[in-house]
Amino acid sequence: MNKIENKRLGETILEYDHASGLKVVVIPKSGYANTYAMFATNFGSVDNCFRLNGDQKRVPDGIAHFLEHKLFDNEDGNAFEKYAKTGASANAFTSFDKTAYLFSAADHVMESLDILVDFVTHPYFTKESVEKEQGIIGQEIRMYDDDGEWRVQFNLLKALYEHNPVAIDIAGTVESISHITHETLYDCYNTFYNLHNMVLCVVGDVKPEEVLAVCDRHLKPAPKLDVQRIIQPDEKTIVQDYIEQKLSVAAPLFQIGFKDTSDCFTGREYIRREIEINILLEMIAGRGSDFFERLYQQGLLNSQFGTEYMSGRGFGVTMFAGESQNPEQVRDELLSELDRLGVSDNRALYERSRRVVYATCVRQFNAVDEIAHAYIGCYFMGASLFDMVDIFDDITYESVMDTFRQVFCRDKMALSVVRPAD
Amino acid sequence: MAVKTLSNGIVLRTVHTDRFKTDYLTLTWVRPMTDRENTKNALLPYVLKAGCAPYGSLKQLNIALKENYGATLACVLRKRGNYQCFGYAMSFLKDEYAFQGDCISDKCLEILSNVVLSPIQKNGAFDADILRVEKNNLKEKIESRSNDKIVYGIDRCSALMCKGSPFALSELGEVEGLTEDVNTPDIMFQHYRKVMESSHVEAFYVGSVDIDQVAQKLEEKLGELHSAEMSLTAGAVDVSGGEKGTITETLPVNQCKLTMGFTTGVTVDDAQYPAMVMANMIFGGGPTSKLFMNVREKLSLCYYAAARYNKLNGQVLVYSGVQAENVQKAEDEIKNQLTQLQQGNVTDEEFEAARKSVVNALRASQDSPSSLEDFGLSEQFGKHPRTVEQFIDQLLQVTKEEAVRASANMQLHTIHVLKGEGGEDE
Secondary structure (H helix, E strand, O other), rough: OOOEOOOOEEEEEEEEEEEOEEEEEEEOOOHHHHOEEEEOOOOOOOOHHHHHHOOEEEEEOOOOHHHHOOOOEEEEEEEEHHHHOOOOOEEEEEEEOEEEEEEEEOOOOOHHHHHHHHHHOOOOOHHHHHHHHHHHHHHHHHHHHHHHHOOOOOOOHHOOOOHHHHOOOOOOOHHHHHHOOOHHHHHHHHHEEEEEEEEEEEEEEOHHHHHHHHHHOOOOOOOOOOOOOOOOOOOOOOOEEEEEEEEEOOOOOEEEEEEOOOOOOOOHHHHHHHHHHHHHHHHHHHHOHHHHHHHHOOOOOOOOOEEEEEEEEEEEEEEEEEEEOHHHHHHHHHHHHHHHHHHHHHHHHHHHHHHHHHHHHHHHOOOHHHHHHHHHHHHOOOOOOOHHHHHOOOOOOOHHHHHHHHOOHHHEEEEEEEEEEO | OEEOOOOOOOOEEEEOOOOOEEEEEEEEEEOOOOOOHHHHHHHHHHHHHHOOOOOOHHHHHHHHHHHOOOOOEEEEEEEEEEEEEEEEEEEEEEEEHOOOOOOOOHHHHHHHHHHHOEOHHHHHEEEEHHHHHHHHHHHHHHHHHHHHHHHHHHHHHHHHHHHOOHHOOOOOOHHHHHHOOOOHHHHHHHHHHHHHHOEEEEEEEEEEOOHHHHHHHHHHHHHHOOOOOOOOOOOOOOOOOOOOOOEEEOOOOOOEEEEHHHEEOOOOOOOOOHHHHHHHHHOOOOOOOOHHHHHHOOOOOOOEEEEEEEOOOOOOOEEEEEEEHHHHHHHHHHHHHHHHHHHOOOOHHHHHHHHHHHHHHHHHOOOOOHHHHHHHHHHOOOOOOOHHHHHHHHHHOOOOOHHHHOOOOOOOEEEEEOOOOOOOOO
């Protein structure tokens, strides 16, 4: 057992290497009514090409998400039916680089954990259940097709990445999922849902020994597999600097994105990168910044505007997103502002922005679900959760401005717009 | 939860806990939802924030918030029954997590008090440029609400169902109230004075400071505010002017949105209220509900099908996203599932699952300052406000038969269908 304490935050992480090969983590939160558990695998929509024991496979787009839906099924019914008896609120999600199964519960926590660990480790895929799910997921895809925010982001990714599978819709398309069979689901499951590739994180007022007992009950030692993810080498250039789509939206939605083409960071350096970029975003375009306030007063931006550094295994995009009647002008103003910041002394701005980002990292520890999400995000990138707060000791104005020069390059930028359909 | 009424009439509710890394404070003005006035009320928090004299501009106010470790001061616009609730929610890091010995809480309360009490004004009018910018911001906020087609369908169905009644009005106001010639700087300033003089004000705090100390600070900083006594009531939604039957609307969408509005006549003050909550849960309250299990899982018609119940006016709204050719099928199945419920075709497992689910969600809300506040605010509109624990106890007493009997109150009133323009094909 590895006990990590952070005195600054008053938080503790307990990490266990379970005999089965699974990493089990308990983060105690005394006095919380709710416990949140997340059982995740390091497998997402970008993992569409891999080699297992020498055999190379390219799987249909959307399979990780499809598998997520189907894993809830078992011979003796559906996991939701089981959770119905414990009252837990359960869900799951698939992102670019991970799939997670979770629940939150105030009562019957261990019974709910029992269900979670059981169904995630017992795949049951049949031809009939795969066909049935195609209808449901088809509707989910169509729901997202109407979603302007979703589309503006995916179009941005298409403009930035040519071969990187991050530009593929996580759920795939109605056409691509029609090629999914129960056999391919088993292939993916057996490759990636190996306990050595997974982590269980439980956050709340729980006893670690009870969590481990659940694992002892269900988990058998997992074999070590030789899995190679086949990653397309990433281009340093982008595909196109402008992309547009028309949808039923009230005003044009936009996302300006800068592709991060540095070698992918892992571990503490990944966290450092993320934090530095967040500090920069706050400096450049946070509330109170020259850029935001000026454009807000001019009516070019409104309160919907925000920024984000979206990153994971093999990708990183720094994004400025919102609504505007003139997205091109927003982009041009942003470029001017970046030029200006590149040659001015921004120390006071940096100090203020650093506090804001630090506070955001600390705030995460308020909520059991945010802690679990953050832990797993860090873990799969080889970092530790507390790095998010401790890294501030290493970050300086100079290191942040270095990152600024690396990230905000005009030739790595694209503008995605979703305009109102006439 | 502790309660205290301040000398100026503000009702302060606090939850004393060390659990969180931040403190949470809200200030809410409550007024009857009234046509035309609703837009002024929605605009006010934004104008006060953008035009605060000690800072001179929104930018300087934002900088002051950022200096305090990114404290947030959000404008919050809500409706509860036939009332409009508008004001601020403030969240800030606790002093012990600051880098040096910074006193964040005092500075944040100072900012809030400045915003509320010291607007930029000249000759009885707000600054015209500031007002113009905030009107535009609110207008765009209202217009972009319709981007989320699920929300749009729900808004439309409810507005059609309650046409002519206060509940049909939006807590965000209407675009017509945000043009240049309407709600001018002097009219808005007069309205500010009116709101300060004649509204009921609620304050809510979650954090490690006890109620007496919080009360003292608020008396000190917000003493000049005034809260009027107001009878806050719940009552069945008024559909007398509403449109019955099916209304179809067309927009360029890929997926149709089906929304069905029901009346129940059962609100938070009725003896049947806990049973009605259970009935709605069984019907459409989550992955164990009849709607999820049948419209989604069994028939694969949709990704979501759910029902939400308004405790203050008894309205139930069912919403689902389906393909055009399946709208009728989905509607029929939703009606069928309601009939099943009303006829008592509910297993013990279904009932217990619904109960566990709603109790679980209520317990979870206790870990969220904003959920605690929201629950507390809604309860003020009932005759006997409860705590979360008291409500859970009531739900635990409800029997399956009582829930079935309560479901008999559900009567379909309006159906709204949002469909695409062309013939969409797989």
